[in-house]
Amino acid sequence: MLDNPQKPLVSVRDLKMHFPIYAGLFRRRVGEVKAVDGISFDVMEGETLGLVGESGCGKSTAGRSVLRLYDITSGQIEIDGRQIGDTPQNQLRGMRPTMQMVFQDPQASLNPRMTVEAIIREPLDEHTTLTPTEKRDKVAELMDAVGLNRKFAGRYPHAFSGGQRQRIGIARALALNPKFIVCDEPIAALDVSIQAQVVNLLEDLQEKYGLTYLFISHDLSMVRHIATRVAVMYLGKVVELADRETLFADPQHPYTQALLSAVPEPDPSLARKTERIILQGDVPSPSKPPKGCNFCTRCPAAMDICKTGEPEYREIAPGRFAACHLHNPT
Amino acid sequence: MTDTNMTAAPRSQWWDVWDQFKTHKGAVMGLGFLIFITLFCMLGPVVWDVDPGKLNIRNKNLRPIINALWDADAKVAWANPMGTDNLGRDIMANIMQGGRISLAVGWTAMVLALLIGTTIGVLAGYFRRFDGLLMRFTDLVLALPLLPLLLVMMLLFRDPLRAAFGPEQGIFILIVTGIGITSWMQTARIVRGDVMALKEREFVLAARSIGTPARRMITRHLLPNVLSPIMVSATLGLATAIITESALSFLGLGFPSDFPTWGKILFDSVDRMTSFPERVIWPGLAISLTVLSVNYIGDGLRDALDPRIRGL
Numbered sequence: 001m002l003d004n005p006q007k008p009l010v011s012v013r014d015l016k017m018h019f020p021i022y023a024g025l026f027r028r029r030v031g032e033v034k035a036v037d038g039i040s041f042d043v044m045e046g047e048t049l050g051l052v053g054e055s056g057c058g059k060s061t062a063g064r065s066v067l068r069l070y071d072i073t074s075g076q077i078e079i080d081g082r083q084i085g086d087t088p089q090n091q092l093r094g095m096r097p098t099m100q101m102v103f104q105d106p107q108a109s110l111n112p113r114m115t116v117e118a119i120i121r122e123p124l125d126e127h128t129t130l131t132p133t134e135k136r137d138k139v140a141e142l143m144d145a146v147g148l149n150r151k152f153a154g155r156y157p158h159a160f161s162g163g164q165r166q167r168i169g170i171a172r173a174l175a176l177n178p179k180f181i182v183c184d185e186p187i188a189a190l191d192v193s194i195q196a197q198v199v200n201l202l203e204d205l206q207e208k209y210g211l212t213y214l215f216i217s218h219d220l221s222m223v224r225h226i227a228t229r230v231a232v233m234y235l236g237k238v239v240e241l242a243d244r245e246t247l248f249a250d251p252q253h254p255y256t257q258a259l260l261s262a263v264p265e266p267d268p269s270l271a272r273k274t275e276r277i278i279l280q281g282d283v284p285s286p287s288k289p290p291k292g293c294n295f296c297t298r299c300p301a302a303m304d305i306c307k308t309g310e311p312e313y314r315e316i317a318p319g320r321f322a323a324c325h326l327h328n329p330t
Numbered sequence: 331m332t333d334t335n336m337t338a339a340p341r342s343q344w345w346d347v348w349d350q351f352k353t354h355k356g357a358v359m360g361l362g363f364l365i366f367i368t369l370f371c372m373l374g375p376v377v378w379d380v381d382p383g384k385l386n387i388r389n390k391n392l393r394p395i396i397n398a399l400w401d402a403d404a405k406v407a408w409a410n411p412m413g414t415d416n417l418g419r420d421i422m423a424n425i426m427q428g429g430r431i432s433l434a435v436g437w438t439a440m441v442l443a444l445l446i447g448t449t450i451g452v453l454a455g456y457f458r459r460f461d462g463l464l465m466r467f468t469d470l471v472l473a474l475p476l477l478p479l480l481l482v483m484m485l486l487f488r489d490p491l492r493a494a495f496g497p498e499q500g501i502f503i504l505i506v507t508g509i510g511i512t513s514w515m516q517t518a519r520i521v522r523g524d525v526m527a528l529k530e531r532e533f534v535l536a537a538r539s540i541g542t543p544a545r546r547m548i549t550r551h552l553l554p555n556v557l558s559p560i561m562v563s564a565t566l567g568l569a570t571a572i573i574t575e576s577a578l579s580f581l582g583l584g585f586p587s588d589f590p591t592w593g594k595i596l597f598d599s600v601d602r603m604t605s606f607p608e609r610v611i612w613p614g615l616a617i618s619l620t621v622l623s624v625n626y627i628g629d630g631l632r633d634a635l636d637p638r639i640r641g642l
Contacts, residue, residue, distance in 0.1 A: 069539055096541030108532040113554040113637060115343070122550070123540045154343075156637035172536070 008042035008078075009212045010066065010180055015039050015075035015085075017058075017065045021287060033287045035061040037236035038075070040313065043180070048206065048213040050227030050244070052220060052259070056283065058236040059216045060104070063182040066214065067099050068092055080179055097127050097176035104185040106165035110157040116143075116168055117153040123175040142171040145208075146201060163194035167201065174205065182214045187222060195219075199226055220263045224248055232256045235294040236286055238313065242320040252322045254301045293325065301326060350634040357630020360623030367620055371429030374422075382427040383588055386418035394421075394608050412612055416602065421595075425612055428590040432572050433620070435505055435591070439571035442510030444517060444564050451521025452548055452556075456529060465522065472515045477577075480508045484583045501585050505578060509571050517563040524556045558632045565628035569621035576617075592617050 017036040020029050035058045043049045053059050065072050068084055076085045080098050087095075100123075103109035110119055120139045124130060130138065140150045146167040157165055166186060173181055183202065187195040199222060205211060217223050223230055224244060231241040232255065240253040251257045258277040265271040279298045284290050290297050296306040305325050313323040351357055389407060392414040397404040406413075412421040454464040484504065491500035528534065529552070537551055576593020578584040585591055592613040599609035633639045 064535075067539055069535060090543075093541040093543070096539065099539075101536070101539045103532050103536055105532055109536045111533045111537075111551050111555070113557075114550075122537065122542065126541055126546075158638045169536070172540075176540075 007045060009045040009080060010043040010214070011076075011078045012042070012066060013040045013076040013078075015062070015065055015077065016073040017061050017070055018073045031287050034236050034289060035286055036065055037286075037289070039233070039236075039238045041231055041238060041241055043212055043214055044228075045179075045212055046206075046210055047228040048215050048226055050223035050230040051214060051216045051233060052218060052223050052230060053233035054218060054259075054283065056286070057233045058286070059218075059233055060184050062233065063101070063184045063214060063216050067101055067182055069101075097123070098178055099180045099182070100173035100176065100178040102166070102169050102173050102181060102183045102186045105189050106162055106169050107157075107189070109169055110165060112157055115154050115156055116148075116160075119157070119168060120171045120175055123172060127176055138175070139171075142174055145174065145205065146171045161194075162190050163198060166190060166194075166198050170198075170201065170205070174209070177209065178211070180212045180214070182216070184216050185218070186215075187219065188217065195222065202226065220260065232259065235283060235289055237294055237323065238321070239295065239324070240320075240322045242322075246320060252316060252320065252327060253295075253324045254299050254326070255295050258300070293323075346640055347634045350640045351630050354626075354630035354633060356626040357634075360626030360630070363619055363623040364627065367429065367616065367623075368433065371426050371433060374426040378423060378426065380420045380423040382419060382423035382590055384419065386414065386420075388418065389414055390416055390418035391606070392418075393606075397608075413606075413608055415599070415609060421609065421612060424590045424595055425592070425616060428592045428595050428613065429616060431502075431585065431589070432575060432592040432617070435502065435509070435575045436568045436572040436620075438506045439509035439513070439575075440564055440567040442506060443514040443567050443571070444560065446511065447514035447517025447563065448521050448553075448556075448560060450514065451518040452525055452552060454518070455522040455525025456544065456548060456552065461522075464518075468515050468518050471512070474512075476512045477581075479512060480574075480578060481581070481583060483508050484578075497586060498589065505575055505584060508578075509574050513567060513570055513574070517560065517567070520559045520563060521556050524559055525552050528552055528555050557635055561628045561632045561635075565621075565625045568624050572617055572621065 015036055016034075016038050018032040018034050021031045021033060022028065023030045037058075039062060041049065051059050051062065061070070064070055066077055066079075068077065068087070068089070071089070072085065076083060078084070079095070082095060084092060084095060114122075117136070117139050120142055121135050124135050124138060128135075139153060143150050143153065148164060148167050148171065152160070152164075157168065160168065166189075170186075186202070187198050190198060202213065202215075203226060206213060213226075215223065215227055227244050229241065230244050230247045231238050232247075232253065233239065234255050240247065240251065240256045242252075247256065248260065251260050254277075258279050261274065261277045265274055277300060279300075281298050284294070284297055290307075292308050293299070293302075293306040293311050296302045299306060303325060309325070311323045311325045311328075313321060314327075316322050316327045389410065391405065392410050393401075393404045393406050394413040395406045395408060395411050398406045410420050410422070412425065414420055415424070450464050450468065454461045454468075487504055488501065491504050494500060495503060534547065534551055537547055542550070572592065575584060575591060576596060579591055579594040579597065584594065596610060596613040596617070599606065599613075603610050
């Protein structure tokens with residue numbers, strides 16, 4: 001996206017999030033889980049960047065680290081022109097209204113002891129000085145925006161279905177008119193019929209409020225539907241990032257190719273023809289990533305260099321990034 | 331709350347809590363008894379203005395009037411419906427006076443223990459850097475033998491407190507503090523465990539992403555969710571406090587000897603329990619029914635405060 005005149009709203013450089021492992025009698029630090037191990041990407045204003053990858057590859061950790069819900073190990077994060085990579089938590093408070101999050105499990109992300117109104121009002125209580133009446137109006141407005149009946153404001157989360165709960169979570173994220181929302185698998189815990197509703201709601205809201213999303217998901221077809229650009233993660237690293245169309249039509253990294261070949265094809269005659277790439281073995285432990293390329297243990301196209309040298313994450317074509325020795329400049 | 335936009339009537343949530351509470355029969359009965367016993371002790375002496383300390387040797391060892399039902403020869407008098415003790419003091423007046431003290435000690439010590447326990451538990455569970463220190467301190471207090479500790483406290487502080495607040499007030503403060511600071515540990519441990527589990531839930535993370543500071547995180551998200559275990563420790567704490575006070579009175583380290591409390595009346599009557607069982611039964615009944623009713627109220631309240639059980 002070099003020719004895109006938009007400026008990046010979010011720009012992440014070499015973000016690392018390592019969780020220490022303590023073991024033994026004296027709880028000494030014996031190692032670390034490299035959940036996110038040096039990722040870089042930009043999210044342009046108004047776009048949706050899809051972040052895909054299999055379970056445990058660090059997608060959610062990446063999303064949370066970008067919002068600084070964790071104290072990151074290293075790296076730079078710039079959101080809306082402000083560096084927040086090493087800002088202490090208490091100084092981040094003023095920044096919070098700009099960046100919000102929608103969580104994966106709508107059951108767990110709502111406090112069971114608070115009414116819907118109290119949940120959606122919480123951000124307003126924290127960051128605005130509206131009067132109680134104005135807050136009520138704003139809550140009602142938000143409930144309309146996400147398609148919830150205003151009558152339900154006094155109910156508790158357990159009385160709602162999964163899709164409705166997710167709408168409550170979205171209303172809460174919208175309350176402060178954020179610019180950037182991290183959607184951490186917002187549809188993974190929902191019924192298939194509800195998934196489309198929630199995704200469409202997210203799209204409508206994006207159009208209405210000019211939101212920018214980082215959409216984390218393992219559902220490739222959903223990402224294809226909503227994202228403008230897609231980043232693929234494997235074992236804590238971004239292996240490929242490209243435009244949605246380009247990525248789905250012509251994946252460059254062997255891992256992306258394997259991942260895309262796993263998408264079920266609804267047409268049986270086509271499905272018989274397409275050849276699936278079956279990866280052998282398991283994902284290595286993020287506490288002991290292999291030497292060289294993270295993917296070299298399972299890569300069908302692994303070469304000698306893959307087992308020794310880590311591939312550089314570079315732009316292989318305008319707007320296309322990949323980290324693979326197959327695409328080394330010759 | 332003015333209702334301009336919301337179509338639902340903003341009925342106070344406390345009405346829902348009350349509606350749910352009413353469905354718990356035991357809790358309603360418990361609440362009824364607690365109100366009764368409290369009024370009995372607080373307002374009783376106004377109606378029944380017999381001096382609990384007045385000796386009346388001629389009318390000593392009267393039996394309660396119920397005994398007249400099956401024993402025509404029983405020595406009873408309408409002037410002393412619960413009978414008199416071996417010095418002719420009216421037992422009903424003593425129960426009223428003793429109940430005031432016992433209830434006051436029980437509630438205050440329970441609230442104190444609960445405050446200390448919850449504070450320490452929440453701090454240790456929420457702030458990892460305090461955890462080690464606070465929990466080792468809790469273990470330390472748990473390891474102390476309580477009765478000797480209380481005895482030492484009585485010996486050290488009784489006289490200065492008496493001098494400062496008067497004999498009754500001073501000993502009251504001493505007993506309440508003594509019981510309070512020696513019975514908070516269970517609550518602290520339970521609350522710490524629950525807070526640690528809650529802290530990892532996504533709604534806490536969601537609140538953090540909103541920018542809720544730790545102070546409001548605790549009051550808004552953590553405390554309401556640890557209410558159930560706190561409530562259970564509260565009901566148990568009240569019982570323990572009343573009984574510990576009795577034990578202290580029994581050892582002669584509680585209130586002065588002419589100052590009745592339920593525990594003291596109970597222990598004073600133990601020697602002649604076989605001839606006059608009612609003297610043990612009255613205070614025993616008062617203590618156990620109070621504890622039982624508080625237990626039931628706690629049970630009902632816990633259910634009523636949980637929106638999932640309330641079915642809204």
